[in-house]
Amino acid sequence: MSNKFDVVVIGAGPGGYVAAIRAAQLGLKTACVEKWVNKEGKSVLGGTCLNVGCIPSKALLEASHKFHEASHDFDDFGIQAKGISMDVKKMVGRKDKIVNQLTGGIAMLFKANGVTSFEGTGKLLAGKKVEVVGHDGQSQVLEAENVIVASGSVPVEIPPAPLTEGLIVDSTGALDFTETPKRLGVIGGGVIGLELGSVWGRLGSEVTVFEAMDTFLASVDQQIAKEVKKSLTKQGLEIELGARVTATEVKGKEVEVTFADAKGEHKKVFDKLIVCVGRKPYTQGVLADDSGVTLDERGFIFVDDNCRTSVPGVYAIGDAVRGPMLAHKASDEGVAVADLIAGRKAEVNYDAIPSVIYTFPEVAAVGKTEEELKASNVAYKTGVFPFAAAGRAMTNGSTEGMVKILAHAETDRVLGMHIFGQHAGELIHTGVIALEFASSAEDLALMCFAHPTLSEAVHEAALAVDGHAIHMANRKKR
Numbered sequence: 040m041s042n043k044f045d046v047v048v049i050g051a052g053p054g055g056y057v058a059a060i061r062a063a064q065l066g067l068k069t070a071c072v073e074k075w076v077n078k079e080g081k082s083v084l085g086g087t088c089l090n091v092g093c094i095p096s097k098a099l100l101e102a103s104h105k106f107h108e109a110s111h112d113f114d115d116f117g118i119q120a121k122g123i124s125m126d127v128k129k130m131v132g133r134k135d136k137i138v139n140q141l142t143g144g145i146a147m148l149f150k151a152n153g154v155t156s157f158e159g160t161g162k163l164l165a166g167k168k169v170e171v172v173g174h175d176g177q178s179q180v181l182e183a184e185n186v187i188v189a190s191g192s193v194p195v196e197i198p199p200a201p202l203t204e205g206l207i208v209d210s211t212g213a214l215d216f217t218e219t220p221k222r223l224g225v226i227g228g229g230v231i232g233l234e235l236g237s238v239w240g241r242l243g244s245e246v247t248v249f250e251a252m253d254t255f256l257a258s259v260d261q262q263i264a265k266e267v268k269k270s271l272t273k274q275g276l277e278i279e280l281g282a283r284v285t286a287t288e289v290k291g292k293e294v295e296v297t298f299a300d301a302k303g304e305h306k307k308v309f310d311k312l313i314v315c316v317g318r319k320p321y322t323q324g325v326l327a328d329d330s331g332v333t334l335d336e337r338g339f340i341f342v343d344d345n346c347r348t349s350v351p352g353v354y355a356i357g358d359a360v361r362g363p364m365l366a367h368k369a370s371d372e373g374v375a376v377a378d379l380i381a382g383r384k385a386e387v388n389y390d391a392i393p394s395v396i397y398t399f400p401e402v403a404a405v406g407k408t409e410e411e412l413k414a415s416n417v418a419y420k421t422g423v424f425p426f427a428a429a430g431r432a433m434t435n436g437s438t439e440g441m442v443k444i445l446a447h448a449e450t451d452r453v454l455g456m457h458i459f460g461q462h463a464g465e466l467i468h469t470g471v472i473a474l475e476f477a478s479s480a481e482d483l484a485l486m487c488f489a490h491p492t493l494s495e496a497v498h499e500a501a502l503a504v505d506g507h508a509i510h511m512a513n514r515k516k517r
């Protein structure tokens with residue numbers, strides 16, 4: 040087999056594998072190099088998202104949600120469920136099965152699309168060559184017309200909380216607990232901290248989240264963030280804001296956390312501690328010293344708006360480059376880069392990338408927050424509709440949260456949509472379409488939404504932008 044390819048992709052996460060499939064579909068001779076080996080010692084595709092990120096965490100979230108519903112909410116629906124218990128090992132086994140199914144699925148898609156898969160560690164050399172060192176230590180060099188680096192990211196570790204097998208873990212370790220910890224500490228009140236904290240909280244852990252910043256979910260629209268905090272606190276999560284973890288001490292099977300807040304220094308003891316203080320681009324060993332590809336000041340691979348690195352013909356995408364660390368952003372970049380390589384027109388609309396926090400209820404957003412609009416002096420109008428006034432939310436027994444739409448004061452163009460509520464991650468795509476098609480709030484208001492659905496809250500929020508919501512009293516516009 041010739042080792043010459045039109046495209047060699049380094050990394051088979053949602054950025055890399057999507058780029059490889061797209062490139063092959065466009066008739067380019069494509070290879071993809073992946074080094075991931077799972078806990079059974081098997082080489083697998085899919086990267087962080089499929090193996091230890093988005094997918095496994097959602098499998099646990101769903102299980103914990105069902106358990107919580109059965110133990111707390113069924114009674115409201117007239118369902119008597121006695122003696123409910125949780126088999127954590129079975130839950131984790133189900134999660135592993137889903138992961139295996141999906142990672143195996145990518146291997147099949149590679150075959151179906153004619154992508155050549157290389158198992159081992161890929162390194163970009165000078166002259167668009169990629170060295171692959173297999174798991175057996177054998178090395179070979181691939182030659183490429185184009186290289187796409189999609190090496191992803193890894194969790195940040197902090198000196199006060201060094202990972203300690205089975206006791207102080209990162210987001211990966213937190214997916215494999217064999218039983219529900221009684222007292223769970225979480226360092227970092229970001230996306231991962233809240234998702235994992237609420238999984239184990241719903242399964243019965245007493246959860247404390249330490250967040251160094253004074254503001255809760257600082258990048259989320261603050262009207263929404265306030266509701267989220269209220270809801271999670273009601274669910275039992277203790278959220279300590281302005282609390283920086285400064286030290287940890289392992290004491291037998293427990294870990295003592297020292298944290299500092301405005302009132303001074305405090306200590307708290309846990310059975311498990313999860314560290315989720317952010318992720319950093321993974322570039323170590325990916326780029327040879329003479330590859331010519333440069334990093335930016337924060338350690339991300341430097342790219343232009345079209346994911347071109349400083350070397351012609353070498354692109355980089357996903358978590359390894361600037362922009363939000365989101366699987367779907369990586370995939371979008373992968374498709375765009377493959378298209379560009381094939382000579383097609385392509386670009387990623389970074390202004391219309393949705394983000395979702397998979398707590399229950401979910402938090403989803405696209406576009407600008409109210410704080411961002413204020414900061415950039417954009418005149419805007421707001422339409423808010425609470426799920427408490429939506430019939431379908433009542434029938435579902437999930438009336439928490441709201442839909443909030445921000446539109447330009449003069450043009451009425453939708454600038455942002457923010458949703459906190461059941462299935463917010465599904466509902467937000469109406470906002471993505473609105474932003475992508477430069478819709479006005481009136482466009483959304485004029486659409487016919489099916490009844491009874493949660494999406495009607497989006498419709499009502501759009502109507503509320505001009506004070507015409509039907510199913511609530513509209514506030515007088517000043």
Ligand SMILES: NC(=O)c1ccc[n+]([C@@H]2O[C@H](COP(=O)([O-])OP(=O)(O)OC[C@H]3O[C@@H](n4cnc5c(N)ncnc54)[C@H](O)[C@@H]3O)[C@@H](O)[C@H]2O)c1
Binds near residue numbers: 231
């Ligand atoms: N649903 C999703 O879209 C999803 C899910 C998982 C991860 N991700 C992405 O992965 C990345 C990593 O997620 P994350 O939650 O780890 O990071 P994050 O940046 O969202 O949150 C980390 C938090 O830790 C806090 N922190 C840092 N040091 C601390 C200390 N010593 N004590 C207390 N708090 C401290 C920070 O202030 C920050 O709020 C993010 O970019 C995220 O967008 C996204």
